Amino acid sequence: MTALGRFLRQPLALAAATVVVLIVAACLLADLIAPYDPLKQDLMAANQLPSAAHWLGADSLGRDILSRLLYGGRVTLSGSVLAVSVFTVLGLPLGLIAGYRRGAVDRVLGRVVEVIFATPVIIILLVVLSVFSANLTAAMITLGVLGFGSLFRVVRASTLAAAGELYVKAARAAGLSGPAVLRRHILPNLWGQVIVQVALFAASAILTESGLAFLGFSVKPPNPSWGSMIGEASNVLSSHPFQLLPPGFVIGLVVLALGLVGDGVRDVATSRGGSGPAPSVAQTAAPALQSTTASAQSGIGGQPLDLPDDPTAWADDAAEEVEVWLTVRDLTVEFGPAGRGVTVLKGASFEVRAGEVLGIVGESGSGKTVTARALIDLLPPGGRIMDGSIDYRGDQVRDMSPAQLNRLRGGQIGYVPQEPMTTLDPVFTIGSQLDEVVRRHDRGSRAARRARALELLELVQLRDPASVLSRYPHELSGGMAQRVGLALALAGRPQLLIADEPTTALDVTVQQQVLDLLDELRARLGMAVLLVTHDWGVLADLADRALVMYAGQIVEVGPTTAVYAAAAHPYTRALIAANPATAQAGRPLPSIPGQVVPPGSWPVGCHFADRCAEAMPACLAGPVALGRIGSGRASRCLRSERTPALVGLEAEPVEGPAGPSRNGTGPARAAAEGSK
Amino acid sequence: MSEPLLRVEGLVVEYPGGRRRPGLRANDDVSIEIAPGETLGLVGESGSGKSTLGDAILGFAPVTAGRIWFKGEDIVQADPKRRRQLTRLIQPIFQNPFGSLNPARTIGATLREGPLAHGLVSPGEADQKVAQWLDIVGLPPATARRYPRDFSGGQRQRVAIARALIMEPELVICDEAVSALDLSIQAQVLNLLSDLKRRVGLSYLFISHDMAVVEHMSDRVVVLHQGRVVEQGPVDEVVNHPSQPYTRSLLSAVPLPDPIAQRARRAARKETP
Numbered sequence: 001m002t003a004l005g006r007f008l009r010q011p012l013a014l015a016a017a018t019v020v021v022l023i024v025a026a027c028l029l030a031d032l033i034a035p036y037d038p039l040k041q042d043l044m045a046a047n048q049l050p051s052a053a054h055w056l057g058a059d060s061l062g063r064d065i066l067s068r069l070l071y072g073g074r075v076t077l078s079g080s081v082l083a084v085s086v087f088t089v090l091g092l093p094l095g096l097i098a099g100y101r102r103g104a105v106d107r108v109l110g111r112v113v114e115v116i117f118a119t120p121v122i123i124i125l126l127v128v129l130s131v132f133s134a135n136l137t138a139a140m141i142t143l144g145v146l147g148f149g150s151l152f153r154v155v156r157a158s159t160l161a162a163a164g165e166l167y168v169k170a171a172r173a174a175g176l177s178g179p180a181v182l183r184r185h186i187l188p189n190l191w192g193q194v195i196v197q198v199a200l201f202a203a204s205a206i207l208t209e210s211g212l213a214f215l216g217f218s219v220k221p222p223n224p225s226w227g228s229m230i231g232e233a234s235n236v237l238s239s240h241p242f243q244l245l246p247p248g249f250v251i252g253l254v255v256l257a258l259g260l261v262g263d264g265v266r267d268v269a270t271s272r273g274g275s276g277p278a279p280s281v282a283q284t285a286a287p288a289l290q291s292t293t294a295s296a297q298s299g300i301g302g303q304p305l306d307l308p309d310d311p312t313a314w315a316d317d318a319a320e321e322v323e324v325w326l327t328v329r330d331l332t333v334e335f336g337p338a339g340r341g342v343t344v345l346k347g348a349s350f351e352v353r354a355g356e357v358l359g360i361v362g363e364s365g366s367g368k369t370v371t372a373r374a375l376i377d378l379l380p381p382g383g384r385i386m387d388g389s390i391d392y393r394g395d396q397v398r399d400m401s402p403a404q405l406n407r408l409r410g411g412q413i414g415y416v417p418q419e420p421m422t423t424l425d426p427v428f429t430i431g432s433q434l435d436e437v438v439r440r441h442d443r444g445s446r447a448a449r450r451a452r453a454l455e456l457l458e459l460v461q462l463r464d465p466a467s468v469l470s471r472y473p474h475e476l477s478g479g480m481a482q483r484v485g486l487a488l489a490l491a492g493r494p495q496l497l498i499a500d501e502p503t504t505a506l507d508v509t510v511q512q513q514v515l516d517l518l519d520e521l522r523a524r525l526g527m528a529v530l531l532v533t534h535d536w537g538v539l540a541d542l543a544d545r546a547l548v549m550y551a552g553q554i555v556e557v558g559p560t561t562a563v564y565a566a567a568a569h570p571y572t573r574a575l576i577a578a579n580p581a582t583a584q585a586g587r588p589l590p591s592i593p594g595q596v597v598p599p600g601s602w603p604v605g606c607h608f609a610d611r612c613a614e615a616m617p618a619c620l621a622g623p624v625a626l627g628r629i630g631s632g633r634a635s636r637c638l639r640s641e642r643t644p645a646l647v648g649l650e651a652e653p654v655e656g657p658a659g660p661s662r663n664g665t666g667p668a669r670a671a672a673e674g675s676k
Numbered sequence: 677m678s679e680p681l682l683r684v685e686g687l688v689v690e691y692p693g694g695r696r697r698p699g700l701r702a703n704d705d706v707s708i709e710i711a712p713g714e715t716l717g718l719v720g721e722s723g724s725g726k727s728t729l730g731d732a733i734l735g736f737a738p739v740t741a742g743r744i745w746f747k748g749e750d751i752v753q754a755d756p757k758r759r760r761q762l763t764r765l766i767q768p769i770f771q772n773p774f775g776s777l778n779p780a781r782t783i784g785a786t787l788r789e790g791p792l793a794h795g796l797v798s799p800g801e802a803d804q805k806v807a808q809w810l811d812i813v814g815l816p817p818a819t820a821r822r823y824p825r826d827f828s829g830g831q832r833q834r835v836a837i838a839r840a841l842i843m844e845p846e847l848v849i850c851d852e853a854v855s856a857l858d859l860s861i862q863a864q865v866l867n868l869l870s871d872l873k874r875r876v877g878l879s880y881l882f883i884s885h886d887m888a889v890v891e892h893m894s895d896r897v898v899v900l901h902q903g904r905v906v907e908q909g910p911v912d913e914v915v916n917h918p919s920q921p922y923t924r925s926l927l928s929a930v931p932l933p934d935p936i937a938q939r940a941r942r943a944a945r946k947e948t949p
Contacts (some may be wrong), residue, residue: 174790175763363858537931581888591863
């Protein structure tokens with residue numbers, strides 16, 4: 001939708017714009033529509049209230065107030081237009097130049113604007129009016145000159161920001177001249193703000209004209225302007241108060257309407273989808289959402305009927321010996337408005353076992369971050385759990401009250417975010433932020449809490465913890481900030497640590513240190529870790545078991561070494577092969593064609609089928625279940641179900657919740673066998 | 677070796693400091709050479725000055741001292757007009773496919789403006805040229821009429837590649853060109869870059885923090901650390917027999933995707949503190 005279209009869909013702004021247009025049009029057409037000559041006196045009608053003859057009454061000399069308003073508007077509005085023109089002609093280009101060129105030009109213009117801001121407007125206007133003998137044109141030009149600073153500053157700041165955009169750099173690298181870059185790449189970003197400023201300034205120009213006219217500095221007496229009409233009405237205020245109403249109401253209405261138009265334009269300008277960098281929440285949480293809302297809305301009527309995962313599928317042969325801390329069943333998460341939401345995670349089931357590192361690996365849009373955050377009810381705005389259960393050591397997380405959830409988070413379950421720097425509050429020291437968290441878990445004296453904070457910083461191996469306590473976040477490096485993030489997560493002595501891409505923002509050498517630290521802490525504190533990552537190296541370094549996700553589903557589960565050595569799902573295999581670290585030099589990388597199916601457009605069958613080299617008709621026919629392929633391993637692929645490990649298993653009767661799903665894939669598997 | 681396409685000699689880039697903070701020397705006496713048809717990898721951690729070097733070659737960074745020769749011409753001394761002409765021959769591909777395309781302009785408008793600014797095509801031929809390059813990078817012709825928001829990161833990066841190569845440049849500076857992409861998409865884009873290099877005969881300055889990507893793409897590699905060149909040489913030699921401790925630590929810090937090899941490496945590291 002165009003910007004104009006979005007503006008027109010705001011009823012209040014549309015009404016306000018209509019009012020402004022109607023009033024301006026009426027004033028312009030005064031010659032045609034005004035019932036009387038604005039100067040014609042009719043003493044018989046003097047001080048009349050509204051009547052059929054004089055709709056808005058007549059003034060003390062019997063002149064028709066409606067006619068005077070229509071003609072007077074011409075003076076007031078044209079004065080305002082003049083002031084606005086000067087304001088725009090000065091403010092827009094100078095702001096663009098200052099913001100784009102910076103340096104000396106910017107400094108000089110900035111100083112000039114500061115001086116103008118410091119000038120008392122009304123006094124200068126009175127001086128100008130006395131020099132030019134009450135010439136309204138001179139006054140309005142002066143007003144524009146004195147006011148342009150506000151537009152200048154807004155334009156300069158926006159230009160400065162836009163000039164830093166990568167696409168502006170790219171345009172300059174393409175050899176575009178300065179004016180071309182300004183016109184094509186920077187100006188289009190500014191229109192909204194310019195219109196807002198112009199609307200506000202037009203309103204203030206109308207008020208200024210009225211003020212000057214009231215003081216007798218506008219038009220020569222018999223001629224009307226809105227301000228002079230107020231001045232005349234105020235002379236008879238005590239005997240005929242009504243005469244003040246029509247001009248006062250019109251001025252108020254126009255000023256208010258201009259303000260509302262400005263508001264409407266600002267709302268349109270700030271809600272403009274792609275303007276500026278992509279929203280970070282959308283990027284981290286529901287990556288493909290914004291690009292696919294269109295397809296989601298027009299897409300398939302209902303969500304494909306995916307089968308719930310069969311939890312016995314990936315059980316170890318010796319499963320009874322393993323203690324499970326976290327059990328997730330059929331977790332389904334949706335984003336967007338209720339009723340029209342888009343499923344981004346579909347029926348995920350898995351466990352985190354005592355003391356293990358479970359790595360969730362996948363690409364953006366796979367649902368790995370959503371999975372991790374849903375566990376502790378930390379989904380980004382717009383996300384909600386639609387189905388499934390989360391059992392943490394016997395407690396149902398989804399049934400917990402907000403207070404219980406708060407105790408769980410940061411208590412038994414710690415969370416390490418991707419970019420700790422952005423989660424630390426820049427105005428508080430590390431000490432006070434750490435103390436805030438420590439206080440939740442350890443009641444004690446100040447000294448005891450400080451000792452605990454120091455202990456935590458030592459735990460994450462920060463050098464000189466005492467000095468770190470007194471620092472502000474901006475005084476930390478990225479690696480130090482991530483260590484502080486870890487310390488915050490460890491304050492509640494968690495048994496399960498959820499680490500969401502904990503090293504993605506770090507350099508490799510720092511990443512290595514943080515991974516080493518995580519590994520050591522896990523061993524020392526006996527924690528389990530749920531590690532979300534897109535990097536197979538990080539997964540290989542830490543994870544005991546790997547959970548591979550693709551397009552909102554778990555596609556493979558198994559011990560990391562086994563999954564890497566003999567990946568069962570074609571997606572896992574292709575992903576490992578596409579890694580430049582394992583590629584053969586001089587040969588093209590084995591890449592996966594196409595791209596991830598966005599949420600909302602998931603097919604009925606296998607989500608990976610359209611990119612899969614091994615897909616067969618049965619893959620598209622219906623949902624594919626996560627099938628057992630060996631001890632502790634499962635894969636969501638019709639082909640991998642035919643591995644020898646399964647042949648033995650198929651002889652066993654599989655009952656319980658798995659029953660229907662097995663039946664569901666029955667024909668599909670038959671087809672698979674048939675197509676051999 | 678024949679005349680290098682690009683020669684950087686003793687480059688110093690210093691960003692001026694403010695009233696209370698000192699200036700920053702982002703590049704300190706950096707010298708590199710790129711031969712025609714060669715891919716030079718540039719690795720280093722954040723703050724090592726690798727992007728600054730790319731910016732200096734593109735004319736975006738203040739050169740304090742040193743020379744940059746492009747085909748025998750000193751481009752640091754070139755006047756602004758000549759500098760603008762040179763932009764056709766030296767093109768960038770940036771990291772962030774979300775920020776590098778103007779959201780308010782169609783893909784076609786973005787692709788057209790460079791060739792038009794340099795008079796490579798007449799306005800009448802521009803659309804045909806755009807369609808041709810969209811096809812080369814594997815995007816349908818209808819892409820030209822649509823806006824960046826309609827495309828995924830990988831598709832946008834293809835557009836960014838088309839924008840650079842439509843200018844028929846001789847040197848392309850890939851500044852973390854695939855770092856923001858997912859692994860499966862990254863492989864597609866890397867293959868496209870290699871393929872285009874073969875077809876068109878380009879040289880790349882391939883800047884990345886990812887050792888594996890640089891190793892896969894480059895003929896030679898330069899290691900930067902705190903603005904200085906620590907080591908440079910043929911890629912096999914630097915990767916397999918690094919002569920500098922910094923290069924060694926950088927290489928061994930990259931975790932291997934093979935869990936058994938990676939665990940062996942971690943164990944070895946713990947034994948030798």
